Amino acid sequence: MRVGVLASGHGSNLQALLDRVHGREGVEIVAVGSDKPGATALERAQRAAVPSATFPRDAYPDRAARDDAMGAWLADRGVELVVLAGYMQLVTPAFLARFPERVINVHPALLPAFPGIRAVEQAVAYGVKVFGVTVHFVDEGVDSGPVIFQRALALPEPHDAGTVRDALRPIEHELLTEAVRAIAAGAVRVDPDHPRRVYVSFDG
Numbered sequence: 001m002r003v004g005v006l007a008s009g010h011g012s013n014l015q016a017l018l019d020r021v022h023g024r025e026g027v028e029i030v031a032v033g034s035d036k037p038g039a040t041a042l043e044r045a046q047r048a049a050v051p052s053a054t055f056p057r058d059a060y061p062d063r064a065a066r067d068d069a070m071g072a073w074l075a076d077r078g079v080e081l082v083v084l085a086g087y088m089q090l091v092t093p094a095f096l097a098r099f100p101e102r103v104i105n106v107h108p109a110l111l112p113a114f115p116g117i118r119a120v121e122q123a124v125a126y127g128v129k130v131f132g133v134t135v136h137f138v139d140e141g142v143d144s145g146p147v148i149f150q151r152a153l154a155l156p157e158p159h160d161a162g163t164v165r166d167a168l169r170p171i172e173h174e175l176l177t178e179a180v181r182a183i184a185a186g187a188v189r190v191d192p193d194h195p196r197r198v199y200v201s202f203d204g
């Protein structure tokens with residue numbers, strides 16, 4: 001399965017994919033895209049000899065044009081699964097239509113709690129004692145698509161956002177790599193009668 005990754009920042013989730021699934025079990029990361037020309041994620045792609053490209057919002061007349069160019073670039077590279085790994089932009093419905101049920105995202109909260117940006121900060125400000133990570137299919141809403149994997153992390157004492165983010169990061173890496181592996185293995189199935197129900201089974 002040919003995978004394209006979109007990332008805006010540090011790219012630790014991209015690195016986990018490069019280290020743990022790239023070149024194994026039929027998974028190839030063939031493209032890394034970003035909206036941020038200086039993103040560390042692009043350097044990681046370069047180091048791994050994966051083609052990369054940037055699609056800054058201000059280089060295009062509007063979001064639709066940017067996503068059209070980005071979607072065409074990914075499609076030209078034969079991408080079958082798009083992974084949003086810290087990609088801090090919404091993608092357009094036309095972009096999603098190119099890769100039906102094949103765009104996933106990792107989010108540092110137990111959705112539907114705390115969707116959108118600064119999820120960890122929101123959760124810390126609320127004072128929650130159970131944090132977590134969600135990997136989900138991307139739909140046209142904000143972090144609202146069907147859940148593939150979710151894992152909670154209990155932190156009974158108050159912590160600052162940085163500490164919580166550090167504690168969640170290994171969970172993100174594990175769930176995201178596992179989701180890519182599972183999709184590549186054909187082990188992820190959305191119930192056509194209940195599209196919110198996602199089954200993950202390696203037994204067929």
Ligand code: GRF
Nearest residue numbers: 010011012013086106107108
């Ligand atoms: C992660 O917390 C991810 O959940 C969120 O953005 C962050 C990206 O981290 N969507 P990195 O760039 O992969 O290190």
